[in-house]
Amino acid sequence: GFEAAPTPKLWFDGVLADVDTLQADLTTHAMHYGSGVFEGIRAYATAEGAAVFRLPEHMERMRRGAELLGMAFDVDEVTEAVLATLRANGHRDAYIRPLAWFGAGGFGLDVEGHPQHVMVSTTATRVHLSGARATVGVSSWRRNPADSLPPLKLCGAYVNSILAKREGKARGYDEALFVDHDGFVVECTGANVFLVKSGRVTAVEHRDALPGITRDTLIALTGAETRAVTLDELLDADEVFACGTAAEVAPIARIEDRGYGDNPVSRELATLYARVIRGQEPAYRHWLTEI
Numbered sequence: 678g679f680e681a682a683p684t685p686k687l688w689f690d691g692v693l694a695d696v697d698t699l700q701a702d703l704t705t706h707a708m709h710y711g712s713g714v715f716e717g718i719r720a721y722a723t724a725e726g727a728a729v730f731r732l733p734e735h736m737e738r739m740r741r742g743a744e745l746l747g748m749a750f751d752v753d754e755v756t757e758a759v760l761a762t763l764r765a766n767g768h769r770d771a772y773i774r775p776l777a778w779f780g781a782g783g784f785g786l787d788v789e790g791h792p793q794h795v796m797v798s799t800t801a802t803r804v805h806l807s808g809a810r811a812t813v814g815v816s817s818w819r820r821n822p823a824d825s826l827p828p829l830k831l832c833g834a835y836v837n838s839i840l841a842k843r844e845g846k847a848r849g850y851d852e853a854l855f856v857d858h859d860g861f862v863v864e865c866t867g868a869n870v871f872l873v874k875s876g877r878v879t880a881v882e883h884r885d886a887l888p889g890i891t892r893d894t895l896i897a898l899t900g901a902e903t904r905a906v907t908l909d910e911l912l913d914a915d916e917v918f919a920c921g922t923a924a925e926v927a928p929i930a931r932i933e934d935r936g937y938g939d940n941p942v943s944r945e946l947a948t949l950y951a952r953v954i955r956g957q958e959p960a961y962r963h964w965l966t967e968i
């Protein structure tokens with residue numbers, strides 16, 4: 678016979694609970710002002726069991742965001758919460774979303790002493806081999822400048838990405854690219870950008886871009902140079918790809934009217950990355966935390 682799927686568990690303030698028993702107050706500070714910080718992390722099935730990719734690096738970036746907001750954040754506790762939630766849900770290939778936020782307790786902007794919460798949710802992910810390549814429009818919006826809003830995964834900062842994504846989709850593209858006032862490439866709405874020219878791999882560097890962990894991984898794997906890149910140089914490249922925890926390595930088919938070929942170097946890197954995250958490259962097993 679059929680068995681009902683178990684109710685997903687979510688970790689909330691130190692306790693694993695059925696997701697449908699939990700709720701948040703409508704006066705939640707983070708809901709009104711975006712006063713929270715989150716992460717996007719992946720777990721993968723490996724030959725030695727499921728493992729989380731670069732968990733300490735994700736926890737450290739989240740800790741920095743929490744520190745900026747003046748929130749207490751216990752890296753060890755949230756690390757354990759991530760592993761416990763994956764185990765409780767029986768997840769192997771999964772997307773992991775921790776969030777720390779200011780809760781109910783008034784609408785003042787002084788958050789000192791404001792009630793705070795932490796949750797971790799995990800969602801099973803399909804292993805996708807679609808090979809579909811994204812089309813990208815250049816956004817008319819500017820990326821949040823780092824001297825107004827540091828490039829960390831702060832909840833409110835993502836309104837900027839939502840605007841660019843909406844515009845890109847409305848113009849018929851899958852994704853949007855942020856370019857600054859001087860014509861330098863920043864990043865996509867939720868992914869960093871690389872180019873390939875004459876077989877040489879370059880990671881786009883920009884102070885307003887999130888310091889991506891996938892970007893860091895690919896720089897370590899390829900020895901790619903990192904430097905500022907103009908939109909003109911990107912359009913003149915042989916290949917362009919975006920990368921991020923969710924996007925992994927995503928070859929780009931077209932930016933505005935500039936079509937790229939079949940991206941052989943990007944595809945090769947995507948294959949290497951797929952092996953690394955699944956523990957198939959012994960030299961990089963230290964990036965995996967077994968659950």
Ligand code: PMP
Binds near residue numbers: 717867887890891
């Ligand atoms: N830029 C932005 C704006 C993002 O949201 C993400 C996804 N976290 C990235 C880049 C890629 O970062 P990572 O490789 O750490 O996922």
